[in-house]
Amino acid sequence: MRKKxxxxxxxxxxxxxxxxxxxxxxSAEIAHESLPTKTTAPTYATNASGQRYGSVADITSPDQExxxxxxxxxxxxxxxxxxxxxxxATGASKKFSSPEEALAWQDTRAGKSTTINVYQSxxxxxxxxxxxxxxxxxxxx
Amino acid sequence: xxxxGPEPIELHAPxxxxxxxxxxxxxxxxxxxxxxxxxxxxxxxxxxxxxxxxYLAMIPVAAHAGWAQSTVGWYTNSGHNYQSYAAVNTAPGSxxxxxYAGPRDxxxxxxxxxxxxxxxxxxxxxxxESSNVYTPQSLTAGSYWSAYLGRxxxxxxxxxxxTYAWNGSSYDAYMTFKSPYQNS
Numbered sequence: 001m002r003k004k005x006x007x008x009x010x011x012x013x014x015x016x017x018x019x020x021x022x023x024x025x026x027s028a029e030i031a032h033e034s035l036p037t038k039t040t041a042p043t044y045a046t047n048a049s050g051q052r053y054g055s056v057a058d059i060t061s062p063d064q065e066x067x068x069x070x071x072x073x074x075x076x077x078x079x080x081x082x083x084x085x086x087x088x089a090t091g092a093s094k095k096f097s098s099p100e101e102a103l104a105w106q107d108t109r110a111g112k113s114t115t116i117n118v119y120q121s122x123x124x125x126x127x128x129x130x131x132x133x134x135x136x137x138x139x140x141x
Numbered sequence: 142x143x144x145x146g147p148e149p150i151e152l153h154a155p156x157x158x159x160x161x162x163x164x165x166x167x168x169x170x171x172x173x174x175x176x177x178x179x180x181x182x183x184x185x186x187x188x189x190x191x192x193x194x195x196y197l198a199m200i201p202v203a204a205h206a207g208w209a210q211s212t213v214g215w216y217t218n219s220g221h222n223y224q225s226y227a228a229v230n231t232a233p234g235s236x237x238x239x240x241y242a243g244p245r246d247x248x249x250x251x252x253x254x255x256x257x258x259x260x261x262x263x264x265x266x267x268x269x270e271s272s273n274v275y276t277p278q279s280l281t282a283g284s285y286w287s288a289y290l291g292r293x294x295x296x297x298x299x300x301x302x303x304t305y306a307w308n309g310s311s312y313d314a315y316m317t318f319k320s321p322y323q324n325s
Contacts, residue, residue: 032224035214035315055265062303062314072266081267090257091273092303092314099252099307102275109272135257135271135288139278140241 036060045121053080053121062092073118073128080119081130089114089132109134204297204322206231211300211318215245218306218313222246223254224285227317229300231325235293236260238269240302240317243285250279255305255312256288263297263322273305297324 041064044052053068068080087093091109096102111134118128210228217223222245230237238258243249254276260269274288288302300320305312 030210030226031212032215033212035216035225035318056267057261057265060316062316070264070266072262072268078264078266086267086270089272090270092257094273096312097310099250099275102255102273102312103252103277106273106275106277114272130267131269133269133271133290135274135290137274137286137288139280140243140285140287 038064047122049123051123053123068119068121068123071118071130073130075128077118077128079127080121080123081116082119082123085116086130086132089116204324206233206324209321209323210239211320214315214318216306216315218315219308221249221306223249223304223306223315225256225302225304225315225317227258227300227302227320229260229298229320229323231298231323234295234325235291236296236298236323236325237289237291238298238300238302238320239287239289240300240304241285241287242302242304242317243280244282246282248279248281249276252276253307254280254286256286257303258288258290259301259303260290260292261299261301261319263299268292268294268298275305295325297322299323 038061042054042058044054044066046052047068051068052066053070054066055070056065059065065083067083069083069086070078071081071086072078084093091102091105094102094105096105113134114132115129116132117126118130119126208228208230211226213224213226215222215224223242224245225240225242228239228241230239238260240256240258242254242256244254252275255273257273258271259267262268269290269292271288271290274286276286280286299322302317304315304317306315
């Protein structure tokens with residue numbers, strides 16, 4: 001009886017170890033796959049001003065973002081930032097006519113942070129601020 | 142600027158290990174007496190052990206501190222193939238989010254590729270976001286450029302980037318895959 005239980009436990013331990021080894025090996029290999037094609041935009045709630053608000057966690061493209069994007073203010077409060085203000089601060093709304101123009105814009109923004117308001121879902125009541133940081137950047141292997 | 146974020150949370154139910162009770166038709170259950178089994182019971186026990194081991198091996202592990210990255214996403218824009226991914230790196234009290242983008246099979250001229258980094262929390266809120274970065278040099282096939290930002294915060298986070306590809310007259314935007322969760 002003890003031998004059988006012992007052998008079963010030993011097999012379980014070995015099999016678990018093998019499984020974990022396989023998982024670890026798998027995680028070391030970086031998977032590649034095509035990005036998902038754009039799907040229908042998530043359904044957002046609408047405030048009294050007719051502005052859509054919600055999380056961007058389920059979007060497949062930046063153009064699916066709502067008018068008010070769920071964000072965490074620097075004081076820890078959860079609210080919403082205006083997409084227009086966020087896009088202006090990140091440069092997402094810029095209509096560059098050439099890569100050179102984009103690079104020139106980048107030079108003007110070097111090292112500068114931008115602070116925008118965080119609102120309640122009504123889009124009016126300010127509950128904090130959100131800081132768009134200048135990105136560090138560099139080549140990567 | 143620093144702040145205190147939510148407490149780290151477990152992302153899965155705690156592991157509990159319970160030995161299954163398996164009764165077979167060949168078992169003779171007599172109180173106070175040894176249980177008799179047929180020879181095939183050993184095979185059944187081994188199968189149970191294998192099943193249990195396989196199940197345990199498939200349970201996702203909790204978010205940890207350290208480096209984690211998303212699947213590399215491939216996309217084609219104006220006949221050119223690109224690749225991108227998001228990564229997050231955490232240590233106690235701090236998190237860094239990275240967005241990587243580069244050409245797959247051609248040399249991308251200066252400024253052709255853009256990107257920005259985002260830190261997201263488990264509630265789906267954007268916690269931090271960088272401004273856009275455009276490649277200040279040409280990139281050869283298979284190489285990457287990165288944009289990253291960091292915050293001194295405590296909690297559970299993932300990274301999710303936006304990348305841009307020049308189509309000849311404007312930039313088209315693509316989301317990266319999301320990185321796994323990591324705790325800080």
